[in-house]
Amino acid sequence: MSSKKIKEDMKYKKDDLLTVEITDIGNDGEGIGKIDGYTLFIKDAVIGDKVSAKIMKAKKNYAYAHLEKVAEYSPYRQEAKCPVARQCGGCQLQNMTYERQLAFKQNKVRNNIVRLGGFDGDFIDGIMEPIIGMDEPWRYRNKAQYPIGTDKNGNPIAGFYAGRTHSIIPVDDCLIGIPENKEILDIILSHMKKNRIKAYDEASGKGLVRHVLIRKGFTSGQIMVCLVLNYKTAGKVKGNNTNQNENRTVAEYIKGQNDLVKALSSVSGMTSISVSINTDKTNVIMGLEVHTIWGKDVISDTLCGLDFEISPLSFYQVNPAQCEKLYGQAITYAGLTGKESVWDLYCGIGTITLSMAKNAGHVYGVEIIPEAIEDAKANAKRNGLTNADFFCGKAEEVLPEFYKRESEKAGDSADNTALHPDVIVVDPPRKGCDEKCLETMLKMSPDRIVYVSCDSATLARDLRILVDGGYELKKVRPCDMFSWSSHVETVAFLSLKIVEL
Numbered sequence: 472m473s474s475k476k477i478k479e480d481m482k483y484k485k486d487d488l489l490t491v492e493i494t495d496i497g498n499d500g501e502g503i504g505k506i507d508g509y510t511l512f513i514k515d516a517v518i519g520d521k522v523s524a525k526i527m528k529a530k531k532n533y534a535y536a537h538l539e540k541v542a543e544y545s546p547y548r549q550e551a552k553c554p555v556a557r558q559c560g561g562c563q564l565q566n567m568t569y570e571r572q573l574a575f576k577q578n579k580v581r582n583n584i585v586r587l588g589g590f591d592g593d594f595i596d597g598i599m600e601p602i603i604g605m606d607e608p609w610r611y612r613n614k615a616q617y618p619i620g621t622d623k624n625g626n627p628i629a630g631f632y633a634g635r636t637h638s639i640i641p642v643d644d645c646l647i648g649i650p651e652n653k654e655i656l657d658i659i660l661s662h663m664k665k666n667r668i669k670a671y672d673e674a675s676g677k678g679l680v681r682h683v684l685i686r687k688g689f690t691s692g693q694i695m696v697c698l699v700l701n702y703k704t705a706g707k708v709k710g711n712n713t714n715q716n717e718n719r720t721v722a723e724y725i726k727g728q729n730d731l732v733k734a735l736s737s738v739s740g741m742t743s744i745s746v747s748i749n750t751d752k753t754n755v756i757m758g759l760e761v762h763t764i765w766g767k768d769v770i771s772d773t774l775c776g777l778d779f780e781i782s783p784l785s786f787y788q789v790n791p792a793q794c795e796k797l798y799g800q801a802i803t804y805a806g807l808t809g810k811e812s813v814w815d816l817y818c819g820i821g822t823i824t825l826s827m828a829k830n831a832g833h834v835y836g837v838e839i840i841p842e843a844i845e846d847a848k849a850n851a852k853r854n855g856l857t858n859a860d861f862f863c864g865k866a867e868e869v870l871p872e873f874y875k876r877e878s879e880k881a882g883d884s885a886d887n888t889a890l891h892p893d894v895i896v897v898d899p900p901r902k903g904c905d906e907k908c909l910e911t912m913l914k915m916s917p918d919r920i921v922y923v924s925c926d927s928a929t930l931a932r933d934l935r936i937l938v939d940g941g942y943e944l945k946k947v948r949p950c951d952m953f954s955w956s957s958h959v960e961t962v963a964f965l966s967l968k969i970v971e972l
Contacts, residue, residue: 481530483526483534484529485526486525487525488523488525489523489524489525490522490524491506491511492504493517493518496518498928499957500563500564500567500957501514501516502516502517511524511526512533512535514538518547519546519547520543521543522541522542523538523540524536524538524539547571548567552646555641559631559634559642560633561645562956563956572951572954572955573951576602576951579927580947584930584934588935599947600947600948603797605793607792608954608955609646609954610649612645612789613649613791614685614687614787615645616682616684617652617682618631619639619671619680619682620670620672622641628641629642630643631645637673643656655696655738658735659698662730662731666728679702681700681701682756684698687770688772688773689772689791691770691772693740693772694741695781695783696743696744696745697744697745697757699757699758700748701750702746732764736766742766744764745768746764747760747784748761757783761784769781769782769785774794774795775825778853786820787820787822790953793951794952796950797923800948802826807894809830809832810832811893812832812833812893813831813833813834813896814834814836814894815835815896816870816899817838817899819838819840820843820846821847821859821861823923825851825859827894828856831858832858833858834860835859836861837862837864837865837869837870838863839864841863844862867907870911871911891915891917893917893919895919895921896923897912897920897922903930909940912937913940913941916941917967919966920966921962921965923962925960930961942965942968943965943966944964946964947962947963950962
C-alpha cells in the first residue's frame with residue numbers, strides 16, 4: 472500500500488485539534504484518551520481530565536498529541552510544585568496527586584506481569600501486596616548530576632535536560648533533591664561568570680565545566696561535590712581563565728581557584744571536593760580519573776544499619792529511606808533464619824548482600840565489575856561481617872565452579888544435594904536477568920528466589936521463565952523509590968515447586 476493511500480485511511484493528521492477525555496495512563500505517565508477507537512497519547516494529561524490537544528505525530532490507529540488546554544479538571548489533578556515540571560524530563564507525574572500516582576504504579580506492575588508475563592489476572596490480584604509508598608515524597612534524592620551549559624546571553628547555567636533532548640532547562644532548586652544543591656550551584660556558577668570560565672559545549676567539544684555531581688549522606692550529613700571537567704591533565708588552560716596559561720595538572724589548576732574552593736568548603740556539611748576528568752565526546756557523565764582537591768576522598772553514610780564509604784564513582788542508592796523499606800521486603804521474602812546460604816547475583820557494592828548477612832548463615836555476592844567487588848569486600852570488612860564472600864565474574868560461570876569445588880572438598884561421603892543455595896537474590900539492571908543467569912538459577916535449584924526489579928516489563932518476562940522452569944510465584948510487591956516519576960521498583964518472591972511422587 473502506498474504512503475498516499477495510508478494517509479487517506481488515517482482518521483486524523485498532524486495539527487488536528489481534538490477534545491478528548493483521559494481514561495487511562497500509559498507506562499511513562501502520559502494520559503490516554505480515545506475518539507471513535509483512535510488512541511491519543513498526551514503528555515501532562517491526568518486520568519479524569521477532559522482536554523484539548525493538538526496532534527504532533529499521527530499514525531493510522533494512534534497519535535501523540537500536545538496538551539493545549541484542560542477543559543475539565545480531573546479530581547486527581549494538582550498544581551505541580553516545580554515551575555519547570557512540564558519542560559524538565561525528570562518528573563512526569565507532578566500534576567497528579569501522590570495517592571493516584573501510587574495506584575497507577577501498582578496497576579502498571581500488575582498489568583505488565585499479566586500481559587507480558589502471561590499470568591492470570593485473578594491469580595496476580597490474589598498474591599500482589601499493596602505498593603510501599605513514601606512517608607515524604609519530596610527532597611528524597613541524595614545525589615544529583617547537573618549538566619552545565621550557557622544561556623542565550625552567554626551566562627553559565629545549571630539544570631536538567633528537557634525530555635528526550637540535550638537542551639538544558641535551568642533549575643536552581645530541584646524539589647526532589649537536597650536544599651544544599653542550590654547553594655552549591657550558585658557558588659560554582661558565580662565563580663564561572665566572574666572568572667570567564669566557559670561551560671562545555673557538546674557540539675564543539677570546547678569549554679571546561681561539563682557537570683557538577685553533588686552527593687549527601689542523609690545519616691552522616693556529609694556532602695561531596697565533584698566537578699566534571701573537559702581538561703587535559705598536562706595541557707594548557709585554553710582561554711578558560713585568561714590569567715592562566717601555563718602547563719599544570721588539573722588539581723593544580725583547580726587549587727588555583729582559591730575563591731571557589733574556599734566558598735564550597737564553607738557549605739555546611741561539606742566533606743569532599745574533587746574533580747573528574749572527562750575529555751571524551753560521550754554521554755557518559757563521569758570520567759575515570761578523579762582528583763580530590765579539598766577534604767576527604769569519600770563521604771560516609773549508613774544504610775540498613777550498615778556503614779558505607781561513597782566515592783564520586785561509587786554506586787549507592789539515591790533514596791536511602793525508601794531503599795531500607797525495599798531491602799526489608801526482600802529480606803522478609805527470603806525467609807532467613809540464620810542458617811541459610813544466600814547468593815546475590817548482581818551484588819554491586821554489596822548493599823543487599825550485606826543487609827542479608829546479619830540474618831543468614833553465609834552470603835555470597837557476584838558482580839562483573841571489579842571495582843564494585845573491591846568496594847563490597849571493603850564494606851564487609853568495615854562492618855565486621857565475616858560471613859560474606861564476593862566473586863568477580865558472571866553468575867553462570869561463578870556458581871557452577873564454586874559448587875564443583877565445594878563438592879570436591881566434601882568428598883563422596885558428603886550429601887551433595889545440600890550444597891545447593893537456599894536463596895538466590897537478583898537485582899539486575901533495567902534489561903533484566905541475562906538468559907544464561909536464569910538458566911544457572913534454574914540449574915542450581917534454590918529453595919527460594921527473591922527478584923528485585925527496576926523494570927516490571929523485564930521482570931514479567933523473567934518471572935515467566937522461572938515459573939516455566941519449576942518455580943511458583945508466591946508474592947509480588949511494588950515499591951515507590953522515585954516519586955513524581957513513572958518509575959517503580961518491585962520485589963517478587965518465588966519458591967521451588969514440591970513434586971509429589
